[in-house]
Amino acid sequence: MRSKKILKDADVTAESVFNMDRRQVLKYLGIGAASLTLSSRAQANVLDWFKGNDRPRPAPGKPLEFSKPEQWQSTLPLTPEDKITGYNNFYEFGLDKADPAANAGILVTDPWSLTISGEVAKPLTLSHEDLLRKFTLEERIYRLRCVEAWSMVIPWVGFPLHKLLALAEPTSDAKYVAFETLYRPEQMPGQKDRFIGGGIQYPYVEGLRIDEAMHPLTLMATGVYGKTLPPQNGAPVRLVVPWKYGFKSIKSIVSIKLVRERPPTTWNLSAPNEYGFYANVNPQVNHPRWSQATERFIGSGGILDVKRQPTLLFNGYADEVAALYRGLNLRDNF
Numbered sequence: 001m002r003s004k005k006i007l008k009d010a011d012v013t014a015e016s017v018f019n020m021d022r023r024q025v026l027k028y029l030g031i032g033a034a035s036l037t038l039s040s041r042a043q044a045n046v047l048d049w050f051k052g053n054d055r056p057r058p059a060p061g062k063p064l065e066f067s068k069p070e071q072w073q074s075t076l077p078l079t080p081e082d083k084i085t086g087y088n089n090f091y092e093f094g095l096d097k098a099d100p101a102a103n104a105g106i107l108v109t110d111p112w113s114l115t116i117s118g119e120v121a122k123p124l125t126l127s128h129e130d131l132l133r134k135f136t137l138e139e140r141i142y143r144l145r146c147v148e149a150w151s152m153v154i155p156w157v158g159f160p161l162h163k164l165l166a167l168a169e170p171t172s173d174a175k176y177v178a179f180e181t182l183y184r185p186e187q188m189p190g191q192k193d194r195f196i197g198g199g200i201q202y203p204y205v206e207g208l209r210i211d212e213a214m215h216p217l218t219l220m221a222t223g224v225y226g227k228t229l230p231p232q233n234g235a236p237v238r239l240v241v242p243w244k245y246g247f248k249s250i251k252s253i254v255s256i257k258l259v260r261e262r263p264p265t266t267w268n269l270s271a272p273n274e275y276g277f278y279a280n281v282n283p284q285v286n287h288p289r290w291s292q293a294t295e296r297f298i299g300s301g302g303i304l305d306v307k308r309q310p311t312l313l314f315n316g317y318a319d320e321v322a323a324l325y326r327g328l329n330l331r332d333n334f
């Protein structure tokens with residue numbers, strides 16, 4: 001979702017590159033054996049540009065204990081684990097889909113501190129251990145729909161946000177919830193360099209209305225595929241709001257603040273005519289630069305057999321969430 005590019009095309013290119021190894025990329029660039037004649041500096045630049053599919057991925061997470069409530073299981077085909085953990089948007093680590101997996105290994109996620117503050121009777125701070133042990137964890141298989149028109153089906157592990165909010169006891173003045181990602185430029189290169197970080201403002205911030213935040217579907221995810229989240233997916237804890245475009249699902253959260261007024265949100269600040277506060281998935285409301293009527297489902301196939309499928313209103317969760325928006329014009333409130 002770079003501001004100035006047609007995303008669909010940029011995206012397909014990124015995914016083709018993601019599926020190649022380094023040798024194939026050099027060949028594709030026409031510099032296989034010839035790269036020996038490039039100065040090492042030029043070579044380094046090329047490899048920089050291609051940002052390291054050969055770099056080791058961060059270690060997989062630790063196994064978690066969780067239940068699998070029937071209600072949240074699904075017969076949809078799952079996106080394979082290596083794509084969920086290798087094809088990411090986490091601009092703090094770079095813009096290409098392979099960048100977060102290549103670069104997020106340096107992020108220290110333990111110790112961690114998440115504070116819940118603002119319009120609450122009992123402000124609290126949760127440690128890394130609290131996040132993994134204080135709540136009963138359950139597996140929930142959700143669709144994820146990125147605003148860039150690709151989608152996945154992901155087996156998250158986590159707990160509903162309303163359980164965490166209940167501990168803090170929101171006051172009657174709590175009308176919205178404001179979330180903030182870690183700000184740590186020494187470990188997040190995109191926060192230091194506008195070129196790497198895509199020119200958005202950091203820390204990344206997001207927000208929900210209080211009723212959206214309290215909805216039983218709204219999840220705090222601490223794991224995926226049965227293990228703790230890898231850093232590229234937002235360790236140690238990230239939000240998952242499955243009926244909204246993926247950019248609402250903010251990663252690596254350090255602050256949750258209950259507030260009276262609608263909080264600013266990163267992509268809306270960056271391009272208010274393209275990314276709204278609500279960001280509900282809606283096949284009938286196009287992005288100004290591309291259609292949202294269909295999506296590319298990232299499944300087990302290679303890039304040549306990625307399935308195009310219709311986009312579903314509220315990403316398929318209309319039965320659960322449509323009532324939240326009764327009387328709201330979804331075209332104006334995109």
Ligand SMILES: Nc1nc2c(c(=O)[nH]1)N[C@H]1C(S)=C(S)[C@@H](COP(=O)(O)O)O[C@H]1N2
Nearest residue numbers: 088089090091146181204246247249250251
């Ligand atoms: N802090 C932060 N959170 C973020 C993003 C980001 O760049 N920074 N990208 C968002 C976008 S656009 C999407 S689609 C999802 C992707 O989550 P995934 O990489 O785990 O699939 O994370 C969202 N959360």
Ligand SMILES: [Mo]
Nearest residue numbers: 146147246247
């Ligand atoms: Mo996204």
